[in-house]
Amino acid sequence: MMRYAGQALRSLLALPTLAWMLLFFLIPLGLVVVYSFATISLVTYNISFGWTLSNYRQIHDPLYFNTLTRSIFLSISATLGCLLLGFPLAYFISRQPSRWQKLLLVLVIVPFWTSFIVRTYAIVNLIDNGGPLQHFLHALHVLSGPLNILYTPKGIALGIVYSYLPLMVLPIYVSLERIDYNLVDAANDLGANPRRTFRRVTLPLAMPGVVVGCIIVGIPALGEYVIPEILGGGKTLMLGNVITDQFLSVGDYPFGSAIAVALMVVMALALIVFRLTQRRAAPS
Amino acid sequence: MNDLPHRPLSPAGTMRRRELLARAAQMGIALPALGALGAACGSSSSSSSPPSSSGPPKGTAVLLNYQGWMGKHTVADFEKAYPGAGIKQASLGSISSGAVVPQIKANMSTYDAALGDQAVTGQGVAADIIQPLDWSKIPNIKNVDEKFRSAYTHGIPTDYGKTGIGYRTDLVSEPINSWADLWNLAPKYSGKIVFTDLDRDCIGSALRYKGYSVNTTNQNELNQALQALIDIKPHLQALKSYNIGQGLAQGSYAIAMDWDYDIALAQQDNPHIKWVLPSEGASAYLEGFFAVKNTPQIEVLEAFFNFFLEPKQYADFVNTTGTAFVSNAATPYIDKTIAQNPALIVDPATLANVEFENYLGEATAAYNKLWDQFKSA
Numbered sequence: 307m308m309r310y311a312g313q314a315l316r317s318l319l320a321l322p323t324l325a326w327m328l329l330f331f332l333i334p335l336g337l338v339v340v341y342s343f344a345t346i347s348l349v350t351y352n353i354s355f356g357w358t359l360s361n362y363r364q365i366h367d368p369l370y371f372n373t374l375t376r377s378i379f380l381s382i383s384a385t386l387g388c389l390l391l392g393f394p395l396a397y398f399i400s401r402q403p404s405r406w407q408k409l410l411l412v413l414v415i416v417p418f419w420t421s422f423i424v425r426t427y428a429i430v431n432l433i434d435n436g437g438p439l440q441h442f443l444h445a446l447h448v449l450s451g452p453l454n455i456l457y458t459p460k461g462i463a464l465g466i467v468y469s470y471l472p473l474m475v476l477p478i479y480v481s482l483e484r485i486d487y488n489l490v491d492a493a494n495d496l497g498a499n500p501r502r503t504f505r506r507v508t509l510p511l512a513m514p515g516v517v518v519g520c521i522i523v524g525i526p527a528l529g530e531y532v533i534p535e536i537l538g539g540g541k542t543l544m545l546g547n548v549i550t551d552q553f554l555s556v557g558d559y560p561f562g563s564a565i566a567v568a569l570m571v572v573m574a575l576a577l578i579v580f581r582l583t584q585r586r587a588a589p590s
Numbered sequence: 591m592n593d594l595p596h597r598p599l600s601p602a603g604t605m606r607r608r609e610l611l612a613r614a615a616q617m618g619i620a621l622p623a624l625g626a627l628g629a630a631c632g633s634s635s636s637s638s639s640p641p642s643s644s645g646p647p648k649g650t651a652v653l654l655n656y657q658g659w660m661g662k663h664t665v666a667d668f669e670k671a672y673p674g675a676g677i678k679q680a681s682l683g684s685i686s687s688g689a690v691v692p693q694i695k696a697n698m699s700t701y702d703a704a705l706g707d708q709a710v711t712g713q714g715v716a717a718d719i720i721q722p723l724d725w726s727k728i729p730n731i732k733n734v735d736e737k738f739r740s741a742y743t744h745g746i747p748t749d750y751g752k753t754g755i756g757y758r759t760d761l762v763s764e765p766i767n768s769w770a771d772l773w774n775l776a777p778k779y780s781g782k783i784v785f786t787d788l789d790r791d792c793i794g795s796a797l798r799y800k801g802y803s804v805n806t807t808n809q810n811e812l813n814q815a816l817q818a819l820i821d822i823k824p825h826l827q828a829l830k831s832y833n834i835g836q837g838l839a840q841g842s843y844a845i846a847m848d849w850d851y852d853i854a855l856a857q858q859d860n861p862h863i864k865w866v867l868p869s870e871g872a873s874a875y876l877e878g879f880f881a882v883k884n885t886p887q888i889e890v891l892e893a894f895f896n897f898f899l900e901p902k903q904y905a906d907f908v909n910t911t912g913t914a915f916v917s918n919a920a921t922p923y924i925d926k927t928i929a930q931n932p933a934l935i936v937d938p939a940t941l942a943n944v945e946f947e948n949y950l951g952e953a954t955a956a957y958n959k960l961w962d963q964f965k966s967a
Contacts, residue, residue: 349716349951351695369959369966434842454781457828539828540787543965556958557692 342563351557361564370548370565377545378572380459381528384466385474388523389516391467392474396515397508399475400482411479414472422469426536429465430456433537457539465537466527474519481515482508517584525573545569650676651887651894653879654690654704657681661898661906668897675890694719694882702885703745707877709790711744712949714880720744721881727892730899733919737941738876745880746895749913752874752944753791754933755866756835756853761844768869769799772845773818776825782844783822784837787829789961790947792819794873795847804873804945807953816960820967829965838863850933851913858927865933867943874944876916 342362344355365371399410417425433439435452443449455461485508493503509516531546538544545565552562665677680701682693690706691713698719706714714720723745725731731739731746738747757766762779766772776783786792794804796815806812827843834848835856846853853865879898881891897903905923908915914934915921921929928934950957 348954349713351692351717369962373966539826539830541823541826541829541965543962547965548962551962553689555688557689559692 338563338566341559342567344560344563346558346560348556348558353559361561362568364561365565365568370545373543373545373548374568374572376459376543377528380463380466380544381524381530384463384470384527385520385524387463387467388471388474389520392471392519393478393512393516396475396478396482399479400485407483411476414475417469418472423532423536425469426465426533429461429468429537433461433464456537457541459538459542461537461539462534462542462544465533466530469533470523470527473522477518477522478512478515481512485511513584517580521577521580524576528573529569646672646674647887647889647893648674649887649890650678651702651885651890652678652680652700654694654701655679655681655879656705659705659911661903662910663906664898664903667903668894671897672890672893675893677890677894690714691717691719698882698884701882702887703879703881703891705748705877705879706745707875707947708742709875709947709949710877711742711880712951715744716949716951719883721883721885721888723881723895724888724892727889728896728899730896733899733901733904733917735916735918735936738916741946742876742878745878746899747876747878747916748898748907749878749911750874750876750916750946751914752850752867752872752940753786753795753847754850754853754868754872755845756838756848756856756863757845757866758838758841758860758862759864760862761841766845766864766866768866769795770870772847772868773799773822775845776822779844780825781827783826783846784834784843785822785826785829785847786834786849787831789957790875791849791873792829792847792964793957793960794945794947795868798868798870798873798945801870805948805950807950807956809956812956812960816963819964823964823967835863851911854928854931854933855912857931857933867940869943872944874946876946 340355341353343357343359344353345358345360346353365374395414399407399414402410431437433453433456435454435456437453440449440453443453455464489507489511490503493507494500498506529546529549531544531550534542534544534547549562549565549569552558552565556562660679665679669676682689688710690704690710694701694704694714695717704710711720728746734747738750741747755766755769755772761782762775764771764775766775772783785795790804793812793815796818797804797806797811799818800811800814802808802811802815830837834846835852836859837843838846838848838853839856839860850865853863857863857865879891879895881888885891898907899917901917901920902923904915904917904920907913908920908928909923909925912928915924915928915936918936
């Protein structure tokens with residue numbers, strides 16, 4: 307009896323969160339799905355709810371399909387960039403003495419103390435022609451002319467990597483920090499060279515962190531619209547910008563909703579494929 | 591997309607073009623004018639008296655407006671002159687003016703009035719959200735120049751703006767007098783040119799370059815404009831919707847498609863900036879306040895609109911925002927740096943060379959698509 311009462315109490319504790327999620331996540335999400343099948347007159351702004359697929363057909367227009375492809379490519383590039391920079395950093399931190407680890411983790415998180423918008427505008431000054439990054443590369447003799455990456459897709463990718471890097475470092479660090487390094491020593495004792503040890507021991511054990519990092523970087527990057535707007539100079543059309551325009555400028559809520567739903571489906575499919583490949587890889 | 595020249599940069603929290611302007615103005619650019627406005631700040635003229643027929647208006651009207659797009663003292667002075675009446679300003683934050691009509695349509699009881707240009711009011715008429723005004727209660731409409739009054743009939747015109755060219759005479763050796771000059775010089779100044787990130791202004795300028803109306807619905811003409819924009823895109827450093835003049839003043843680029851008042855503001859920072867009204871003509875917007883259909887605050891709004899158009903109050907609005915103005919009656923009270931600036935001055939020759947952007951109805955979709963094609967190219 308007491309056990310049931312305890313369970314009921316625990317359920318009650320979850321109620322506010324569940325109500326919150328229902329009101330501010332599930333219902334709005336359901337509305338977006340319903341709107342995606344509706345039609346709107348862009349003259350009178352009267353909405354007719356129904357089950358038309360015309361909004362989804364519009365996405366097949368090469369203009370928007372190419373935009374989707376561009377967004378996916380940029381998201382993958384930025385995720386790989388975060389992974390290539392984040393893994394060594396997380397590995398380095400995890401191999402430091404405990405007190406140094408804490409300090410280094412704080413340094414990783416420090417950028418989050420500043421507004422996201424402010425940080426993105428700061429990048430404009432950093433990567434602008436004649437800015438500090440250009441001077442630095444000139445000093446290293448890596449570059450001689452202007453940098454020319456601000457207001458280009460490269461600039462957008464750089465901005466996403468900069469902004470999302472901590473989200474990649476933290477989960478990888480958690481995985482690496484939990485590794486029993488006796489396993490690494492054992493691999494070395496058994497004759498594995500450092501590269502093989504990393505590939506067969508360290509990396510598989512860090513994989514859960516890598517997967518989480520890729521998901522929490524890749525998914526928001528796919529729908530990112532602030533960074534492309536600021537660092538892309540308005541010249542690169544991304545799917546996040548198309549959705550924003552449809553809602554906030556054109557007023558075509560059904561088409562905007564259809565793109566948003568399509569983007570969610572792409573993300574869900576990517577997660578499912580990721581999960582399946584992991585399961586297949588796990589037994590081996 | 592119906593983005594008019596007031597579309598903010600999209601991310602939430604980003605400083606809007608007009609917000610910047612207003613802040614700049616508040617930080618001192620318009621200060622010289624404020625002294626001259628002393629009398630206007632604390633009093634109102636006889637024409638602001640409440641209508642005698644139905645007694646003083648009571649209630650608070652919600653005005654959907656751009657942040658900072660109001661005279662520094664206008665609302666406070668109005669509320670002092672009309673005890674019991676008030677104006678509460680609301681803003682859509684990061685939402686562009688293209689969203690004004692859908693927003694009002696979806697929340698008819700939330701707003702009593704809004705700021706919008708001709709395209710917005712055209713949309714508003716089609717969507718049946720505009721309340722006609724009783725002009726007998728707004729006698730100060732006579733202060734608005736006829737050209738603007740006849741072009742903006744669904745509310746009171748407040749301001750207008752032209753999309754022209756600003757360039758640095760010390761960085762560009764050739765004179766620029768037309769859109770053709772800009773397009774021809776683009777390869778030489780590649781990467782040093784910025785265009786506005788607003789569809790109607792940008793497409794409208796390309797249409798004028800090709801010799802067509804900024805309101806054309808002819809697909810062939812629109813295609814030619816698109817091709818012209820695609821041709822020049824590799825030479826553009828960026829498309830910007832705010833702080834264009836500031837970048838020009840700082841030398842981040844040498845040539846810019848920009849709005850008159852933004853160039854006028856930048857000229858105060860750098861005298862090498864020259865404003866050009868292109869010989870082929872310029873795209874322009876004309877905006878104002880209109881009442882939302884069936885608003886219960888119509889009397890408050892009509893009193894406020896009349897008050898707003900008093901020369902001294904209107905001058906407060908112009909001096910605060912730095913906009914090109916629509917009432918020559920207010921000129922004596924407007925800061926000379928604004929009133930005498932060639933970019934902002936209201937004269938028949940200038941007005942003959944601008945074409946206002948109208949509501950395009952179903953054809954709006956073609957502009958939306960063209961804009962996405964340009965961005966995606």
